[in-house]
Amino acid sequence: MPFLLSLAPLVLVLLVLVNLGTIWRRLPARWALVAGALGGVGGSVLYVGLVFQQRSSTAAIGFLFTPWVFAVAAGSAAAWGFGLHQLVHTRQALRGGPRPVAVWAVAVGFLLASTYYTGRDARSVAGFLRITRAPADARVLEDAYRGALARRDYLQLAAVAAHPGTPPAILLAMARSDDPGMHARRRGLVTLFGRDSLAVVREVLRNPNAPAEAVAALAASPSDEVLYDVAASAHATEAILRDLARRRDGSLVRWGLALNPRTPPDILERLAKDADDATTRHLAGNPGTPLPILRGLGASGSALARAAVARNPGIDAALMARLAGDAEDDVRLALALNRGATREVLERLARDENARVRRHAADGLRRKRTP
Known part of the structure; x- marks a missing residue:
């Protein structure tokens, strides 16, 4: 069944090619077809390029979704092209009666909405690339941080958090943020530009400039993924580690505690008594065990x-x-x-x-x- 589903985009393309002559005779369909072809190819090329730059060991699985990316990109671009045709021929559509007017309204509405959201994502990605390539200038990074924070642009905030030149004060401010979006895994296609989808505060913990206070601030995070990094951090104090062991019993927190050489021996002994396979391997490799x-x-x-x-x-x-x-x-x-x-x-x-x-x-x- 999954194999048959993966063939659906190919079948759709074949149907379009078979009926190409009929489609090409109609001007609106011509606009949609050209836009769809360009969008499908462009979207697929961009997607494959982004998959290549992912760090995950399972990133290659992403190639299996390329036909679907092509289909979605082509379909969206075709609708955009049709909407553009309707916008260009607004006067003609408005003279055609209720049905053409309704089609015009839907098509132009989609055109404007998709253009807005695509532009917003493009701006986010452009800002992300600008931040990642920025010099280690505290003022530049602070301005980028404040702008991204005002827009709640988590892709750009993650870039600031990961930048080796970001001042400790900004990293600490990020760690102390109670914005749920700072603690949540980043989602959406734009996250592919960031090589990973880690929460912003996890990027903070991975930054060598992060002060020890950031670990203490994030010990109260609602996210187990963040707490995993806290539990595994070299800056985690014994009090933090004991508090995590007492409060949270999720597998991620246990893995972090099992990895950390600073984890107190009695906690490691307790983990060893009721350990899953991953916890066991982490304990086995921990020099402090x-x-x-x-x-x-x-x-x-x-x-x-x-x-x-x-x-x-x-x-x-x-x-x-x-x-x-x-x-x-x-x-x-x-x-x-x-x-x-x-x-x-x-x-x-x-x-x-x-x-x-x-x-x-x-x-x-x-x-x-x-x-």
Whole structure:
């Protein structure tokens, strides 16, 4: 069924091509057809370009929607072209009676509305690109911030939040904002220009200039996605981490706590007792996870968890020796890549049956011999 649905835009295009002669005889349809073709091709090219610049590992799935993007863009552009024809021939339409007048009103209304919203989005994208390319000038970025804030333009606000030159005072003001739009995932086609759809305040937390007070301010965010970043932040104090562990039990917050080396050991122990697969992997890779927990995870049935333990620089020689004999190649490979692996373990792995394990173990031994 999904395959058949994906063919619908192609079928629509074929129907238009089959009836092209009939359509072309009518002037309004000619305007719509030309505009639709240009809009469909232009929209598809733009969409594919935006998919290419996405950071997500699943971004390639977006290519599957290209036919639908073409259909939507072509349909919208065709309606716009028809509306433009009606606007150009207003006098003729108004003389034609009630029905032509009604068609004119609907077509011109769509033309004006679509032009307005497209222009608004184009302005937003142009401002976003201008901000991302702006120099690290505090005054320029402050002006951009105030203008975007007045328009509630979250795409541009995200650009300001991510800019390496944004002053800490502006970042803190963003973090303290109670505007729900600042904490919500950004949506809409314009978000594709930003490489991600992170909430504005999440961009704040990722900015190296963000002051520690921003983490404290965002600890009260209503969004679990934001709280994930707070829980994983190096600036999160023990009080903040304990408060999050007490107040919120969502999976995202648990993952953030499990990732953070500053999370108190008793919280990590509590997470280990009732952990899902993702939390387990985060705990296994956390250098701050207590060794008894790592030993337990190193003996778990999950190869992914054991591999994460093997990569953890905080494991001791006894645990390394045990993991060096693991039946899974990926676990032994992770151990060979561990910069903290002992010489004895690396020498054992250098004789491993897996060529990749042997190669990386040999590299590790060479590093240890190099003064």
